[in-house]
Amino acid sequence: MHGFWKAAKALSALWSIIGLFSVLLYCPGPAQAHEVRPALLKITEDQPGWYEVVWKVPVVSGKVLGISAVLPDTLNPVGPISVVQTGAAQVESAVYKTETDSIVGKEIFIDGLNVLQVDVVVQISLADGIAYSTILKPSLPRYTVPKNPDKLEVFKSYLVLGVEHILSGIDHLLFVLALILIIKDRWRLLMAITAFTVAHSITLALAALGAARVPSQPTEAVIALSILFLAVEIVRMRNGRIGITERAPWIVAFLFGLIHGLGFAGALSEVGLPQSAIPLALFSFNVGVELGQLTFVAVVIAVGLGLQILVSSIGSFLPALQRSVSSVSAYCIGGVATFWLVERLSAF
Helix, strand or coil: CHHHHHHHHHHHHHHHHHHHHHHHHHCCCCCCCCCCCCEEEEEEEEECCEEEEEEEEEEECCEECCCEEECCCCCEEEEEEEEEECCCEEEEEEEEECCCCCCCCCEEEEECHHHCCCCEEEEEECCCCCEEEEEEECCECEEECCCCCCHHHHHHHHHHHHHHHHHHCHHHHHHHHHHHHHCCCHHHHHHHHHHHHHHHHHHHHHHHCCCCCCCHHHHHHHHHHHHHHHHHHHHHHHCCCCCHHHHCHHHHHHHHHHHHHHHHHHHHHHHCCCHHHHHHHHHHHHHHHHHHHHHHHHHHHHHHHHHHHHHHHHCCHHHHHHHHHHHHHHHHHHHHHHHHHHHHHHCC
16 A cells, blocks of 8 residues: 555655646646636516626637527517627627517527537526526537526536536636645545535635635635645655645645635636525535546545556565655646746736
8 A cells, every 4th residue: 555655645746746737738828727617697577577687708818709699589689789808708798678579489599509518507487487498518518498496406516616627627626636746645645635625615615605705716726725735735745844734734634625715716716606506506416526536636635656666566666756756746736836826916
């Protein structure tokens, strides 16, 4: 088991170097730490036959994604369409009216979705209190509004959002990788990851429910700072000095987990929560985040088990390899975190 743990930590270090180059290659402009946020189609029936429609499309590298919402033919626009563009999205809003037919049983189609790797969250609220929530994907760009909403659909939709957010949130994954590099004992690592999970679950819930409001820019800057802090801790450890993370990893993981939870809440706020199923959506999103995080850690451990087989052939070279890769990875993680920190501070 000791050989496995060394192999797993060496793998983690190598992964962080690969992650650095992935960041640089993936981003044509400034490095981004989060995934492309999903688009949002929100349809609210204020009174029978009158619908307020909000269509929110992400902006990537200064360009609005080439997708459009095709509404049922029975909905007729009333007045002009309002268009507002921010740095992250373009928001169109308009009022529609139908003379006789309800939106129930009608089809909604997202044109252009089949050629883009982006999800579309659809939220529909009717005047009688019935609400629907689903996610449309490139493989399934159509949705027929059913007569009765499916609560399981809400759970699945927000579960998928949570998994996708954590697995494409490079900054959160780098934080977990740094913990693996610092904490030598697997049980202490488990305690640290548990503390991280509990902490970001608390702030995610508080922020999503409106009990805690923190601006996104300072939050993202502190998240970058947390990764930089762990990178410094790795360097200190390589120089024979014991840092606070190695002495009390659960405390560091918990404190920074509170900040990372606010970052998760920022992603959730982009699409909002269905008013008729807020607890369910919040719970499933959080479960998705945890499943994604555990999947990431499990992959590291699984590949580490495979590397354990190679330990005997590597022999005495493994400790030297681990030290070299660990040192390089610390500077790679710190370099990326520093870039994010400067970028986010400059956006204030």
